[in-house]
Amino acid sequence: MAENHTVEQHSLPPNPEKATLEGKNKYMGFWFFLGGEVVLFASLFGTYLGLRNSTAGGPGPSDLFHLDLVFIMTMLLLTSSLTSVFAIISMKRGNYKGLLAWMWVTVLLGLGFLGFEIYEFWDYTVNYELGFTTSAFSSAFYTLVGTHGAHVTFGIGWIIVLLIRYAKTGLTLTNAPKFYTATLYWHFIDVVWVFIFTVVYLMGIGG
Amino acid sequence: MADHGMDPSAPLTGEPSKNTKRKLRKEVKTQIIGFVLALFLTSISFISIASDAIPASFAIPFIFMLAVIQVVLQLYIFMHLNDRGNAWPNAMIWSAVVVAIPSVAALMLLLGITKW
Numbered sequence: 001m002a003e004n005h006t007v008e009q010h011s012l013p014p015n016p017e018k019a020t021l022e023g024k025n026k027y028m029g030f031w032f033f034l035g036g037e038v039v040l041f042a043s044l045f046g047t048y049l050g051l052r053n054s055t056a057g058g059p060g061p062s063d064l065f066h067l068d069l070v071f072i073m074t075m076l077l078l079t080s081s082l083t084s085v086f087a088i089i090s091m092k093r094g095n096y097k098g099l100l101a102w103m104w105v106t107v108l109l110g111l112g113f114l115g116f117e118i119y120e121f122w123d124y125t126v127n128y129e130l131g132f133t134t135s136a137f138s139s140a141f142y143t144l145v146g147t148h149g150a151h152v153t154f155g156i157g158w159i160i161v162l163l164i165r166y167a168k169t170g171l172t173l174t175n176a177p178k179f180y181t182a183t184l185y186w187h188f189i190d191v192v193w194v195f196i197f198t199v200v201y202l203m204g205i206g207g
Numbered sequence: 208m209a210d211h212g213m214d215p216s217a218p219l220t221g222e223p224s225k226n227t228k229r230k231l232r233k234e235v236k237t238q239i240i241g242f243v244l245a246l247f248l249t250s251i252s253f254i255s256i257a258s259d260a261i262p263a264s265f266a267i268p269f270i271f272m273l274a275v276i277q278v279v280l281q282l283y284i285f286m287h288l289n290d291r292g293n294a295w296p297n298a299m300i301w302s303a304v305v306v307a308i309p310s311v312a313a314l315m316l317l318l319g320i321t322k323w
Contacts (some may be wrong), residue, residue: 010217010218010219010220011219011221012219012220012222012223022215027296028295028296031295031296031299031300032295032299034299034300034303035299035300038307039303039306039307041307042307042308042311043314046310046311046313046314046315046318047318049319050314050317050318050319050320051318052319067256067257074249075246075249078242078249081281081285082238082239082242085285089234089235092223092227092231093223094219094220094221094222094223169216170218170219171218172216172217173215173216173217173219174215187281187285188286190281191278191282191286194274194277194281195274195278197249198252198271198273199271199274202252202253202256203267206256206263206267206270207266
């Protein structure tokens with residue numbers, strides 16, 4: 001084929017995130033990473049379940065947790081999972097602006113979640129005097145929920161970096177797998193949260 | 208990276224095929240149904256703990272079951288684990304679950320009951 005110096009253009013494949021070998025490898029490699037993350041969170045859940053009654057005279061789950069706050073946080077994260085799904089559907093339709101817009105909505109919902117979590121931790125440390133070293137329960141609680149919060153923070157940072165870096169490039173075979181793996185990470189954060197609101201908050205209030 | 212001479216940084220143009228468009232319309236419906244189911248399962252969980260009518264001995268195993276259903280639903284609908292060509296992602300996640308369950312059980316017993 002003759003060398004041409006105009007910008008090459010490709011037609012949109014049905015799954016642009018898996019159209020190149022690099023994209024396929026990223027996709028599979030990311031699932032391997034998520035397998036490791038499952039085991040990381042399992043160890044933190046196991047520790048929390050073992051230590052959740054060891055409050056050492058400090059405040060315990062039923063003194064601290066407010067179901068209304070946790071419900072709002074759950075709704076924010078669940079909705080952000082749906083908006084990131086819409087982002088990927090826009091991508092597959094070739095609607096790059098739609099992809100960027102839905103990803104921004106996802107980021108905003110994630111920031112809302114993070115804001116509530118920071119407020120929650122602030123409330124516990126200041127108003128209930130539950131420090132990290134107050135009891136075995138407090139250490140296990142802050143480690144488990146804090147590790148999840150760190151994942152949310154990292155996910156928000158990751159998506160914002162992609163949104164800025166690729167604001168003007170249009171959809172390419174290079175950035176499609178990057179957006180796709182970022183949404184997988186985001187869904188995984190929501191999956192972990194399902195167990196957190198059940199095991200930590202609902203079980204903490206209910207018995 | 209030489210994928211048959213394609214430049215991966217070239218913008219992708221054009222529209223998806225009619226078949227893909229049809230699939231994507233169906234996909235939107237599937238995802239919204241998945242979201243509504245997740246909302247429903249979440250709300251039932253919160254209600255069964257918030258209401259005093261349901262005894263804790265029933266509510267705790269019940270909400271745990273709802274969480275497992277919701278996680279499987281999210282893995283297979285939002286994260287598309289059931290799509291074709293996803294054998295390795297499935298293998299990886301389910302191997303992780305096989306490692307995770309005894310980890311949780313062991314830590315619960317060692318820290319919560321045996322106390323080292």
